[in-house]
Amino acid sequence: MRKHIVAGNWKMNMTFSEADDLVSAIMDKLEQVTLDANTQMIICPPFPYLEMVSDFGDESYFSVGAQNVSDQEGGAYTGEVSAAMLESMELDYCIVGHSERRAYYHETDAIVAAKVKRLLAHYIRPIVCCGEVLEERESNRQFEVVKRQITDGLFHLTAEEFADVIIAYEPVWAIGTGKTATPDQAEEMHAFIRSLIAEHYGQEVADNTSILYGGSCKPSNAKELFAQPDVDGGLIGGASLKADDFVAIAQAF
Numbered sequence: 001m002r003k004h005i006v007a008g009n010w011k012m013n014m015t016f017s018e019a020d021d022l023v024s025a026i027m028d029k030l031e032q033v034t035l036d037a038n039t040q041m042i043i044c045p046p047f048p049y050l051e052m053v054s055d056f057g058d059e060s061y062f063s064v065g066a067q068n069v070s071d072q073e074g075g076a077y078t079g080e081v082s083a084a085m086l087e088s089m090e091l092d093y094c095i096v097g098h099s100e101r102r103a104y105y106h107e108t109d110a111i112v113a114a115k116v117k118r119l120l121a122h123y124i125r126p127i128v129c130c131g132e133v134l135e136e137r138e139s140n141r142q143f144e145v146v147k148r149q150i151t152d153g154l155f156h157l158t159a160e161e162f163a164d165v166i167i168a169y170e171p172v173w174a175i176g177t178g179k180t181a182t183p184d185q186a187e188e189m190h191a192f193i194r195s196l197i198a199e200h201y202g203q204e205v206a207d208n209t210s211i212l213y214g215g216s217c218k219p220s221n222a223k224e225l226f227a228q229p230d231v232d233g234g235l236i237g238g239a240s241l242k243a244d245d246f247v248a249i250a251q252a253f
């Protein structure tokens with residue numbers, strides 16, 4: 001059975017002490033609830049807080065991931081963080097190709113492909129984001145766009161490598177807007193993504209791939225979204241900054 005995953009993407013938010021308070025609050029909450037045994041929680045804080053959040057962690061509660069990684073192996077790349085560095089901190093996950101990185105930092109599918117390869121070479125599981133912008137959905141091009149992102153970003157991997165990939169479908173029009181995809185819209189795209197994987201790697205690999213939904217996911221809509229057969233969890237932005245909401249979303253399974 002594929003894993004259910006609820007991952008918090010803190011983006012560029014919070015001071016160090018606010019971040020510290022948030023993880024404490026999340027830990028307190030998690031100690032009071034029992035999550036479904038198949039649910040994995042992941043927290044992706046900004047780089048400078050990775051160690052602090054990891055130190056909190058008892059991995060039985062949550063794992064820690066980065067929000068980005070360099071496409072280069074190492075060396076003279078001022079300001080960049082390599083997959084080797086993340087591996088040396090024993091991180092297990094890293095978000096790649098978030099729409100904000102694609103839009104503001106010109107991250108192409110080729111760059112996403114390179115980053116995914118680097119991460120896997122360092123035993124870090126990539127959470128690879130895809131999703132269309134509003135104009136693409138309005139012109140009914142969402143499937144074409146997502147197919148290109150998945151094909152060009154991931155299908156250079158062998159089936160063995162691909163087994164460590166997690167996908168997050170995040171329609172850009174739903175991110176931070178309060179506008180969520182309907183459960184039907186999410187399911188339709190998730191099933192489509194799974195069919196692409198099945199075509200390329202076979203049904204077994206497709207059935208084992210966790211595909212998360214992202215975009216204004218909150219406690220009030222998580223249950224309905226996660227009830228869809230091809231929705232295996234969420235990548236949570238805004239609501240992951242509130243301990244109660246983040247844990248409530250994980251309880252939706």
Ligand code: PGA
Nearest residue numbers: 175176215216236237238
């Ligand atoms: P949101 O962000 O939950 O605030 O819409 C999701 C994301 O960007 O990963």
